[in-house]
Amino acid sequence: MIPYASFFYFGLLLYPLVIGLVLAWFGKLTPGILLGLTVAMVVVQYSRIQAEGPNAFDKVWAVAGFALYQLAIASAFLQVRQRLQSKPAFWFAIILSLLPLALVKVVPTNAGVTLIEFVGVSYVTFRSLDVIIGIEDRLITALSSRQYVLFLLFFPAVSSGPIDRFRRFAGDLAQPRTRQILLADVDSGVQHIMRGFAYKFLVAALIKSHWLEPAESAHGMWSTISYMYAYTLYLFFDFAGYSAFAIGIGSMLGIRTPENFRLPFLARNINDFWNRWHISLSTWFRDHVFMRFMLAATRGKWFRSREVASVAAFYVTFLLMGLWHGVALRYVVYGLYHATLLSVHNVFGRWRRKHGKGEAGLGWEVASTALTFQLVCFGLLIFSGRLG
């Protein structure tokens, strides 16, 4: 069953929510119970009632197998890391952890790998990689299986994020909630859920039926331009709405997942945009790919200048981010497009700083924001696949 897509789902959601809130009120919502609620909801979300016979639960088994596989890798790597630091061991753990996602994305769909595929596999993989990187950097020195599986499969966010970080998540689990904090969490939860309904079921649904779908079926340059804006706005309201549901439900259960969108269309430049759009994914790439690459490149003197290193880091980061969405030409082009924009922005920004062009006027700000929006929309047009 697709989460947050039908009123039947929201009805079912009331069970873990009411149980969780009542227990939390009496201070009895332990990580163990939270794991129990998560397992129950994962079974609900991944079973296919309509399917006949043995197929009804195959995705549940795929999720369970995936979680145990990742747990085994993380635990084994933790054992190794406690004894020695070994780059090959680290990369081996990363490759093993990426393997199911890579198989699902690369191998053609009819080759039997569909058995291990499930909705959200790319999001969950990134959570497991976060743990491996944390172990490598000695930020994670102990791992409880219960906590790990709960982090990986936490049901409000399992299917499409936000991609939480293990240490942040574990911090929330460890924090006792007073009734006052609980009420504040519920308040935040209700507000997020209301925003989710408004964004997803009102704005996104209206854009889809009255603008996106008519533009999709029309041909010609003007309808493509119209489609570009419709697609951008639809994607934002649908995904931000979904994220608001996930964050809201999580908050009620004591997990304060960070925001995934922060008024992205008001971004002043492309760099600012990536601090506001799909934040949990962009910060994951920023911390785990971009900054690691820059650190390694600077320490190892891989490039003759810092500028060249940063341009290389942008391309590596955004190429991988493009591929994360799927192995298709349009995602690769989308990644390269954004890497190019960021490189240009970065070089231009350095030039401005060097020549003492500090504060920009209001006119510049407005023009820059409008231009950023246009560039972002065009990027999503590439992403949508309409250009072929």
Added chain:
Amino acid sequence: MPVNSERRLSIAERVIEVLAEVAEDNVVRTDPDIPLFEQDVLDSLRTVDLILALTKEFGVDISPAELDRSLWATPKHIVAFMEAKVGV
């Protein structure tokens, strides 16, 4: 203890010195509460430089994975982070 507080002061001063150099901005010396990322004093690239410079200055490992931007939001935050790291 006076000795201890002197040591704390010197770590704070060293952090601010490194930060001012990396950010190429003296505002960090005068305003310990300036939101570094919001005000564009720091971005990802300069954060990398800062990690390298602080690692060199204090001889401790800093992982980009531990830099929650809320932890490094202001000069004051970075000082507190480094004090905890160096173990004052």
